[in-house]
Amino acid sequence: MNKNLRVLMLAGVALALLSSVGCNKLxxxxxxxxxxxxxxxxxxxxxxxxxxxxxxxxxxxxxxxxxxxxxxxxxxxxxxxxxxxxxxxxxxxxxxxxxxxxxxxxxxxxxxxxxxxxxxxxxxxxxxxxxxxxxxxxxxxNDPEPYYSVGVIDWTASYQPRMEARAKLGLKPEENLNPKDKEQKKVCIELKQKNTPAIQEGIESLNKAIQLRPDYDDAMAYMNLMYREKADVECDDLATRAEDLKTADHWVDQTLLTKKAKAEKQPGQQGITADQSK
Structure with missing residues (x-):
């Protein structure tokens, strides 16, 4: 009798607990x-x-x-x-x-x-x-956004120390680090050693983002910026610097073309009709 009573009591407790859990979930x-x-x-x-x-x-x-x-x-x-x-x-x-x-x-x-x-x-x-x-x-x-974000981080990590170093040298924005200047060359070499891993990773990440989303104009814009980072620390390799700047300009053009193509696809965007051209 006592055993049966204990079983019933345990069953009642279990039922109450289940009921409580169910109520809490609701x-x-x-x-x-x-x-x-x-x-x-x-x-x-x-x-x-x-x-x-x-x-x-x-x-x-x-x-x-x-x-x-x-x-x-x-x-x-x-x-x-x-x-x-x-x-x-x-x-x-x-x-x-x-x-x-x-x-x-x-x-x-x-x-x-x-x-x-x-x-x-x-x-x-x-x-x-x-x-x-x-x-x-x-x-x-297959999500392009994390790759893009890593590229943005890498650009930020390379851009800021480079600009700080340039400011200390008194360089104007349009001036490149001059390998013929002893102090500038030293800074350039240090920056190249420090920033190259981030620059390479950034370019790879942004490339991946664009592969996954071919009209990713924000990623294209940062590709331009990354190649300008790369160009400025080429130091005495002026040919590579020129090639990097050419690549950067290419990405500027691609960004503008992509933005234009997107705008033309927006609702309400219409081409010139025969009547409009008269």
Whole structure:
């Protein structure tokens, strides 16, 4: 009798637990739906509150965690270096990483990795940003955007130190580093050694982005910039410098042609008709 009673009691407890879990999942989805509505109405703080409740009620609800991370990211202001602003980015990164640590879908994994990468990019933590962009590319190698973003990071990483070095030498924007000047040649050699890996990776990444999206005019624009970076550190190899500048000009032309072709495809864009030409 006592044994049967214990079995019934355990069954009752199990049923109550299952019922509680089921209720929590339903309540979590309700909070998720409310959060989505708040998010769509740009009420991000309200949305964050709903998404927080959703993940507390059901930690396995990855859509809620993705939305929570995205809502935090929306509150982050790039370039505003304040404790509160940085905390918002860190909270977004934390939630994105929790998605990555779970068993997310392919799209969730890609979007979470890109979300973290974008935040690190704007926080100027370039190595971390590239790490997560590469993670996204590993999951979806046909997405051109992570390759483009790595190219942008590589350009930034090579451009800034070069411009700082040029400023110290008192060079004008249109002046190249002169290999006949001892100090300029020394700086040029140092920059070439430091920047060449980023320049090469940047060109390769941007090429990959353009291969995947042939009308990627933003990537073409950065190809122009990358080849100008390469040209300026060719030092005493003037022939290669000239070839790099020629290639850079080619990418300027390609960018303009691509933008023009896109504009012509936009709705409302029409060619000249017979009547208009009279």
């Amino acid at each position: 309540r979590a989805r309700d909070q998720l739906n409310k959060g989505v509505q708040s998010y769509k109405n740009s009420k991000y703080e309200e949305a964050i509150n709903h998404f927080q409740q959703a993940v507390e009620l059901d930690p396995s609800l990855l859509n809620a965690r993705m939305y929570l991370a995205t809502a935090y990211a929306q509150q982050y202001i790039p370039g505003a270096d304040s404790p509160d602003n940085n905390r918002m980015a860190e909270q977004a990164i934390e939630q994105y990483n929790k998605v990555l640590e779970a068993n997310p879908s392919r799209d969730q994994r890609v979007n979470a990795a890109k979300g973290v990468a974008y935040l690190y990019l704007n926080m100027r933590k370039f190595d971390e940003a590239k790490k997560y962009y590469r993670m996204a590319s590993a999951v979806d190698p």
